[in-house]
Amino acid sequence: MTTPTRDHVLAAAVRLYAEHGFRGTTTRRIAEEAGVNEVTLFRQFGSKTALLLEALRSHEMFSRGANALPDAPVDPLAELTAFATGMRKALHGTRATIRKAMAEFEENPEMPRCMTHGAAAIHAAVQSYFEKLGALGYISDTKSIPAAKAMLMSAIFHDALHRDIDPHSFPQPAAGAPAIYARLCLQSLGFQPVAARRPRTAKRRVS
Amino acid sequence: MTTPTRDHVLAAAVRLYAEHGFRGTTTRRIAEEAGVNEVTLFRQFGSKTALLLEALRSHEMFSRGANALPDAPVDPLAELTAFATGMRKALHGTRATIRKAMAEFEENPEMPRCMTHGAAAIHAAVQSYFEKLGALGYISDTKSIPAAKAMLMSAIFHDALHRDIDPHSFPQPAAGAPAIYARLCLQSLGFQPVAARRPRTAKRRVS
DNA sequence: AGCAGATGCAAGTGGGTACTTGCATATAAC
DNA sequence: GTTATATGCAAGTACCCACTTGCATCTGCT
Incomplete structure (x- = not known):
């Protein structure tokens, strides 16, 4: 799996997780959403839990930089x-x-x-x-x-x-x-x- | 099912829900926790979802009266x-x-x-x-x-x-x-x- | 072209789940 | 005691799910 495809899988996993939660995010669903074969997920990530944990870790919760506070307060x-x-x-x-x-x-x-x-x-x-x-x-x-x-x-x-x-x-x-x-x-x-x-x-x- | 037993089932359901979530709270688990037969749950509540919704509704989220604010502020x-x-x-x-x-x-x-x-x-x-x-x-x-x-x-x-x-x-x-x-x-x-x-x-x- | 590795396909394994069915037993009311 | 109703027991139905296996095909590199 190339990195773009791997990222694609991780993004698909997060989307499904947000909608269905952990148990509701089945490996079949992830595979379909990502356009890969289900067995590929296990070859690459080992287990559903590991896949979802990696997906969550790679998902940026706190956007950095977008609205950082200034070094010197002005207003x-x-x-x-x-x-x-x-x-x-x-x-x-x-x-x-x-x-x-x-x-x-x-x-x-x-x-x-x-x-x-x-x-x-x-x-x-x-x-x-x-x-x-x-x-x-x-x-x-x-x-x-x-x-x-x-x-x-x-x-x-x-x-x-x-x-x-x-x-x-x-x-x-x-x-x-x-x-x-x-x-x-x-x-x-x-x-x-x-x-x-x-x-x-x-x-x-x-x- | 008498009311005490019914309440017992509802309490068991909420306990399990808190631990395992909706999908993880199986009807088998609820039956065991409440000490009733699984089929009784369906006879009384119709479905797992209905049972859990009733359990959540009956569970007091906000304790009333315990710390109400006074009518006239003193301190x-x-x-x-x-x-x-x-x-x-x-x-x-x-x-x-x-x-x-x-x-x-x-x-x-x-x-x-x-x-x-x-x-x-x-x-x-x-x-x-x-x-x-x-x-x-x-x-x-x-x-x-x-x-x-x-x-x-x-x-x-x-x-x-x-x-x-x-x-x-x-x-x-x-x-x-x-x-x-x-x-x-x-x-x-x-x-x-x-x-x-x-x-x-x-x-x-x-x- | 040949080779190695990655991926897909299809079937399968071994569990799990909500819910139903038929019969037996228990309980409550008269 | 009898009757009606509620509950338990055991088996079953029709799915679902994470994961594995064996073979075929595809892709990238030399």
Whole structure:
């Protein structure tokens, strides 16, 4: 199997997994979806479980780079909103896969772990960004940074993962939710749009 | 089948569902777990799907009354913390069931709906409580109530549902997280422990 | 062209599953 | 005790599934 075909199989597997879950993704289905013979899957991957684990590992859960936070904060609300918007979009696009993998925790604990890979780096990036906000005087409650970061990520994750199941529990419209989460997160940290250390032209108050 | 036995079957079904998911919960397993004959399940419930749906519907996802918010706020931080603590505990205790049901969204959409039943009432109760806080002058940003409420619920839900999968993404220790979420939520609403309308003995500042 | 390796085809193995059927036994009500 | 109903037992039906096997064909390289 050439690499393009191998990738083709892995992509087919993830698509089916998102729709049908682990047990519902049969090797016959994968073979048909990928346009290969069923026996080829076993020759190449050894077992259905190994195939699906490799497929999940190769599937990018967290889009990197798309909406990284800047090294130097310039407009915190806009920057955090852009970050939250990108995060939510990425997670939303792969929500069915995530739900299926999380549900496998008891019987195939490697699967949810594929979903959380990369989360630590993003948490660290947000932490770092908030610390810079603190250093620049944008926020007053720096002790709450870890907690506010966790709450922001939870809001984004929960919104991306479950809004289609329970739409009324989330701020409407969906496209405006990231901005709301970003704003409230900054508010909870005692945000002030004027960097205390660097007097600037007066800006309209946030509230 | 007497009602106690019927309940016994439903409880066995939910236990197995939490562990093995929909497909992995076989009728043979349910029969064994409940101590009845497999054919009895079909006589009483008609099909495996109907049995499991009834089991999920009868399973209380949101414990009512355990930690209801008071009609008249007295100590908002303590009250919201108690609420968050109770909510998180209830959801945490049934997290595996919720995960399994959410993962069935594509193929058995009735199942996640069993999980969200009752959520609206809780959201309304929190909304009402926050509005009272606003009326009493405890919070200054009443326009953000719906958003803050949603963020608080997301934090609790996400913590309860996924902490065992990805412990490092949540505030430590777990027992202290509800208080943190409650505090940050109130902070984001511009909370002041002294009710502006009712001067009281000065209290220590929150931050 | 020849050769080695990869892939396809078709059939099969050895399990598993939701559900049904016919008869026997148990239980509850009168 | 009798009768009606519920449940258990055992076997069966008609599928489903991951995986294997033997042979044929295809592909890429020399």
